[in-house]
Amino acid sequence: xxxxxxWGAGLLKPSxxxxxxCAVYGGSFSGxxxxxxRQPPGKGLEWIGEINHSGSTNYNPSLKSRVTISVDxxxxxxxxxxSSVTAADTAVxxxxxxxxxxxxxARWGRFDPWxxxxxxxxxx
Amino acid sequence: SSxxxxxxxxxxxxxxxxxxxxxGDSLRSYYASWYQxxxxxxxxxxxxxxxxxxxxxPDRFSGSSSGNTASxxxxxxxxxxxxxxxxxxxxxxxxxFGGGTKLTVL
Numbered sequence: 309x310x311x312x313x314x315w316g317a318g319l320l321k322p323s324x325x326x327x328x329x330c331a332v333y334g335g336s337f338s339g340x341x342x343x344x345x346r347q348p349p350g351k352g353l354e355w356i357g358e359i360n361h362s363g364s365t366n367y368n369p370s371l372k373s374r375v376t377i378s379v380d381x382x383x384x385x386x387x388x389x390x391s392s393v394t395a396a397d398t399a400v401x402x403x404x405x406x407x408x409x410x411x412x413x414a415r416w417g418r419f420d421p422w423x424x425x426x427x428x429x430x431x432x
Numbered sequence: 433s434s435x436x437x438x439x440x441x442x443x444x445x446x447x448x449x450x451x452x453x454x455x456g457d458s459l460r461s462y463y464a465s466w467y468q469x470x471x472x473x474x475x476x477x478x479x480x481x482x483x484x485x486x487x488x489x490p491d492r493f494s495g496s497s498s499g500n501t502a503s504x505x506x507x508x509x510x511x512x513x514x515x516x517x518x519x520x521x522x523x524x525x526x527x528x529f530g531g532g533t534k535l536t537v538l
Contacts, residue, residue, distance in 0.1 A: 402475075417527075
C-alpha cells in the first residue's frame, strides 16, 4: 500500500523560502501526478501544483510566480519550494498522489493517498 | 481558472438523507472527487469518478453528476459523518477545490 511521508521546516520568517519534501513508499512513482495542497487555519483546501515522474509540472496560477515543484525519481521523492513567504502562507501543507483516469467519454481523478500534513507558520 | 462552488453549511437529521452539491464549468467534462475532513485530520477520499467508493468507505456515500453540478449524497447520515466536505475537479490550469461544505448532523 502506497504511503506518503513528508517533512520540512515548520517555522519561517517573512521573505524566506518554504521547502518541503514528500517521499513515496510502497508503490510505483511513475504513471501518476504528485501534488501539493495547503490549508490555512480555519479555511479550505487550496491546490498548489503538481509534477509527474518526468518532471512535467502544473501550478496554481495564483501561486505560479513563487512555486517550484521538483522530483527526484532515484529516491521516489518530490519537493515544494515557495519563495518570499508571508503570513498568508501559514497553512498545513499536504502532499498527495493524483490518480488520473480517462475513457473516450469521461475523465476523472482522485487524490489518494495523502501525506500526514506539515504545519508551516510564517512569523517574524 | 474556473471555480467550484459549494454551499458553506448543510445540516441533516440523524438517519436522514443529505445531498451536498458542487457547481462549476469544469464538471461538464471532468467527474468530481469528494473528500471528507474531520478536525485536525487530513482529508479522506470518499467518492471519485462516476460513483466509486474507496475501500472502507460506507455505501451510504454515493456520487452523481449532471451538467455542471456534482453531488455527494449520504443516505442515512450518521453522527460520524459530521465533517467538512470538499469537491475537486480539473480545469485547464490544473486542479481546483470547492470552498467546502460543513455538514452538521443533528
